[in-house]
Amino acid sequence: MTQSTSPRLAVIGCGYWGANHVRTLGEMGVLHAVSDVHIERAEMLAQPYGAKGVMPDEVFADAAVDAVVLALPAHVHAEFALRAIADGKHVFVEKPLSLSSADGAHVVEQAATAGKVLMTGHILCYHNAFVALRERIAAGDLGEIRYIQSHRLGFGKFHARFDALWDLAPHDLSMIMTLAGGEPERVQGVHRGVSIGTTDLAHVHLDFASGVGAHLHVSRHSPYRERRFTVIGSKGMAVWDDLADWPQKLAFYRHSIDPKGTNWDFSLSDPDYAPLEPNMALTDELQHFVDCIGTGATPQTDGRQGVAVLRVLEKAGK
Numbered sequence: 296m297t298q299s300t301s302p303r304l305a306v307i308g309c310g311y312w313g314a315n316h317v318r319t320l321g322e323m324g325v326l327h328a329v330s331d332v333h334i335e336r337a338e339m340l341a342q343p344y345g346a347k348g349v350m351p352d353e354v355f356a357d358a359a360v361d362a363v364v365l366a367l368p369a370h371v372h373a374e375f376a377l378r379a380i381a382d383g384k385h386v387f388v389e390k391p392l393s394l395s396s397a398d399g400a401h402v403v404e405q406a407a408t409a410g411k412v413l414m415t416g417h418i419l420c421y422h423n424a425f426v427a428l429r430e431r432i433a434a435g436d437l438g439e440i441r442y443i444q445s446h447r448l449g450f451g452k453f454h455a456r457f458d459a460l461w462d463l464a465p466h467d468l469s470m471i472m473t474l475a476g477g478e479p480e481r482v483q484g485v486h487r488g489v490s491i492g493t494t495d496l497a498h499v500h501l502d503f504a505s506g507v508g509a510h511l512h513v514s515r516h517s518p519y520r521e522r523r524f525t526v527i528g529s530k531g532m533a534v535w536d537d538l539a540d541w542p543q544k545l546a547f548y549r550h551s552i553d554p555k556g557t558n559w560d561f562s563l564s565d566p567d568y569a570p571l572e573p574n575m576a577l578t579d580e581l582q583h584f585v586d587c588i589g590t591g592a593t594p595q596t597d598g599r600q601g602v603a604v605l606r607v608l609e610k611a612g613k
Contacts, residue, residue: 307366494612497611
């Protein structure tokens with residue numbers, strides 16, 4: 296593949312997210328093959344885009360496939376990623392990268408040795424609300440970042456293999472670490488099971504070398520839904536409410552707190568809503584992967600960030 300030639304991608308795994316990847320890559324014009332152990336489903340999803348439906352072994356053996364997207368049960372992500380890298384292919388892995396940081400680190404090492412792009416599917420980092428939030432923070436609108444808090448609550452998505460922490464927290468952890476500038480120095484987790492014997496809700500506290508603190512709350516046993524990401528700075532605060540309509544998804548608040556003797560004067564502005572263009576985050580995420588294949592650039596959500604997320608999950612789950 297030359298830099299001017301579009302890469303040819305294959306999707307392995309035809310569940311809910313795999314089907315989304317197939318549709319998106321098909322519409323982008325880079326879908327070459329679709330694979331699943333249920334070959335009939337692979338063929339059905341591939342047909343509208345002129346791609347072929349094949350078994351996984353055929354994807355790895357196909358020299359025409361430049362890169363694979365893995366949307367499989369997480370316990371096989373590392374195994375399939377290593378096999379794809381060994382066969383000379385770039386790899387996009389849906390979250391989480393694996394079910395252990397040791398396995399994830401091995402995938403990262405092998406991709407680096409082979410000179411292959413490895414990207415982790417932390418899709419919310421490509422949402423236009425988060426993109427705008429990062430830009431406003433970089434411009435100094437919030438001042439010095441002091442604290443980040445994220446709530447991801449709802450009812451359902453019960454899994455025998457996955458608990459709420461591993462299922463719900465990875466996206467938020469990737470965003471928190473992106474804004475905090477690295478991996479936390481300290482992780483404290485409190486978790487509890489209330490239904491099926493595994494963690495149904497969790498609180499995670501994070502402390503970073505930069506001085507930023509963070510708190511993450513996830514639950515699959517909440518009677519109400521909440522998708523709220525808040526950043527508190529020295530000059531202002533921002534709230535991304537992903538359940539709000541686009542015109543009100545991202546709000547900025549100016550604040551002041553001044554000591555006056557034994558009392559404090561304080562004020563908080565009305566919300567200033569960021570003008571956001573609606574985007575398809577999965578499309579932008581996959582386009583970023585394709586661009587990195589062409590240029591050799593490191594993805595924003597690369598394998599190293601995927602491993603950092605795994606390390607936090609392991610510490611928080613103890």
